[in-house]
Amino acid sequence: MSERLAEHTTTRVGGPARAWVTARTESEAIEAVRAADAAGEPLFVLGGGSNTLMADAGFPGTVVRLAFEGIEVREGAEAREGDADDQDSAAGGDRAGEAVVVRVAAGHPWDDAVAWTVEHGLVGIEALSGIPGSAGATPVQNVGAYGADVSQVLVSLRAWDREAGQVVELGAEELEFGYRDSIIKRSMLETGAPSPRWIVLSIDVRLRRASGAAEPTAPVRYGQLASALDVAEGTHAPLAVVRREVLALRAAKGMVSDPQDPDTWSTGSYFTNPIVPAAVRASLPEGAPAFAAGRAADGTELVKLSAAWLIDHAGFAKGFGLPDVAPREGGPDGRGADGAGLAGGRASVSTKHTLAMTNRGDASTEDVLMIARTVRDGVKARFGVDLHPEPMIIGTSL
Ligand SMILES: Cc1cc2nc3c(=O)[nH]c(=O)nc-3n(C[C@H](O)[C@H](O)[C@H](O)COP(=O)(O)OP(=O)(O)OC[C@H]3O[C@@H](n4cnc5c(N)ncnc54)[C@H](O)[C@@H]3O)c2cc1C
Incomplete structure (x- = not known):
């Protein structure tokens, strides 16, 4: 019996998939997507299921769940391959302010990636703390909260291009980001297809090195967050404090996933601001x-x-x-x-x-x-x- 989407979505609804693949590596994902496309089989690519409402009847095709994780420093901080636990050198010292490009695998839980950057004293995505789902889905609707969105830090992404049949790299400008919008999302909405043309494999975000997790960081761009932090809007607050306050504000609104709290069994904001x-x-x-x-x-x-x-x-x-x-x-x-x-x-x-x-x-x-x-x-x-x-x-x- 195939998996039910209700088991894999934050709203906990949705019927069974006809076929189910859990892709634990990029190549498994590409292979599964390629096989479904070659067979003319409907395809749905799933990350954390936090922005998906699937029909009760389920999905009449293959669901490929992207389950590959990893964080890698690409530029700055003495970049080393696939060494997430050994990046303490990312933070601090006389290199404060230096740009650091971090690559996050598509299946990596987004909030784990944010927590990692904060722990390592890297500034840029702390206001996006607590957003459920996968890193690979963040460019799809240009996720945002508290005056920040992913387009402000995304440098480029790698994706499987289903039309071209190859892995491509797309720069931020090619993604045509808008408010909760990108070329990836439009490739679904404009065609009615259940999956986009580009399957994101990893994203590269450009962050800035603070001199430590307690040091002042990015300007606070949202009134409610500024009041919670007791600072003026546009000024700075310590990185770890920003994350803590964002998580607290979000939790009070039911906007942090919590298995015990039905107020969070949703897709977050159901409607965009008109x-x-x-x-x-x-x-x-x-x-x-x-x-x-x-x-x-x-x-x-x-x-x-x-x-x-x-x-x-x-x-x-x-x-x-x-x-x-x-x-x-x-x-x-x-x-x-x-x-x-x-x-x-x-x-x-x-x-x-x-x-x-x-x-x-x-x-x-x-x-x-x-x-x-x-x-x-x-x-x-x-x-x-x-x-x-x-x-x-x-x-x-x-
Ligand atoms: C409690 C709660 C709070 C939330 N708060 C916010 C918020 O503050 N701001 C905000 O912007 N969003 C918010 N969301 C919505 C959601 O968390 C984000 O949109 C998130 O990025 C979705 O990630 P996911 O992996 O769960 O996507 P999924 O639901 O798995 O997928 C969403 C769509 O993206 C596609 N997709 C997924 N992964 C990929 C990939 N690698 N490549 C191509 N397409 C892909 C899927 O096919 C699907 O069409 C919230 C949701 C919840 C439940």
């Missing part, structure tokens, strides 16, 4: 947050709204759920396949944050989507603003 013409702001109630977001191609001024605020003010408070109605034919365990009338307390908005759609322990994918649909439609009806999902939804739709 970017709309500035004129839309005038139609919203006073107090609706809006941040400058550049201009559209035709010159229209744009603002970024807060999806969490819109959800809350459209009447969906923390913990919002839906009553159960009679189960319908066709869904798993006798529950409806069409998404109507589901949830019944099995799924809800997180009790800690209005942006997360959570599994309370017994939800199906459709249960979670039903809550998300209700929220999306309610925000549209109340404010006329479209919310767009952040996670990849495979084999079903919002």
Whole structure:
């Protein structure tokens, strides 16, 4: 019997895969992807499953889970191959400020990589502490939090290019990063394919050497984090303290994976913050947050709204759920396949944050989507603003 996606995703939902490969090396991953593509078999590439909502029916093809790990200093810090535990020389001394390029294997848990950089006194990704999932998935949607995103440090990545049939190296500029967006993500969204053209094998990030884990580091770019650290926005705070405060802020919002806490059984933020013409702001109630977001191609001024605020003010408070109605034919365990009338307390908005759609322990994918649909439609009806999902939804739709 094949693996169920519910066992491998943070929302703990999703049916079985027809075939399952755990790739423990890059070559195993490439081989599995190549074999599925050659056979015309649908392919889904899985990292940590923290941004994936798979249909209850499962995946009618091969799931390749990327499970190869490793951290390697490539440049600076007397670069040595594959020697993650022997890099204490990375930090400190008279070389403070020096650039250090670190390569992280795609299957390496992202937060372990962040913790490693902080321990080794390397500045640059500490504000991205606590984001679940794999390093290889971070460029896919240009993960970000607390004023930082991966595009600020990513130099290049190595990927298996399924179209070219070879390993390629893509520089940051070729990835066309945007807000929760990249050319890799668009290669799925624009074609409807369940996997991207490029399968990331490793990423190279450029960090800066601090003079020790307790030394001042990157400018703090987010108001809430600055207040927690008791420093002015744009100024510095010690590396290890930034990580600790980010983890604490995230945990309070249910944004650090915790097997004991259903508020974290989600894909994190379910909706991206909508970017709309500035004129839309005038139609919203006073107090609706809006941040400058550049201009559209035709010159229209744009603002970024807060999806969490819109959800809350459209009447969906923390913990919002839906009553159960009679189960319908066709869904798993006798529950409806069409998404109507589901949830019944099995799924809800997180009790800690209005942006997360959570599994309370017994939800199906459709249960979670039903809550998300209700929220999306309610925000549209109340404010006329479209919310767009952040996670990849495979084999079903919002
Ligand atoms: C509690 C919680 C908090 C979160 N907080 C944040 C946050 O603050 N900021 C943020 O940006 N995100 C956040 N997320 C979302 C998620 O953690 C990130 O998007 C993460 O990078 C996904 O990694 P993953 O390995 O789990 O991806 P998966 O869910 O395994 O995959 C996501 C998509 O990427 C593709 N993919 C995965 N690996 C590769 C690869 N190596 N090459 C090509 N494609 C690949 C998959 O096919 C899929 O389409 C949060 C999620 C949770 C559950």
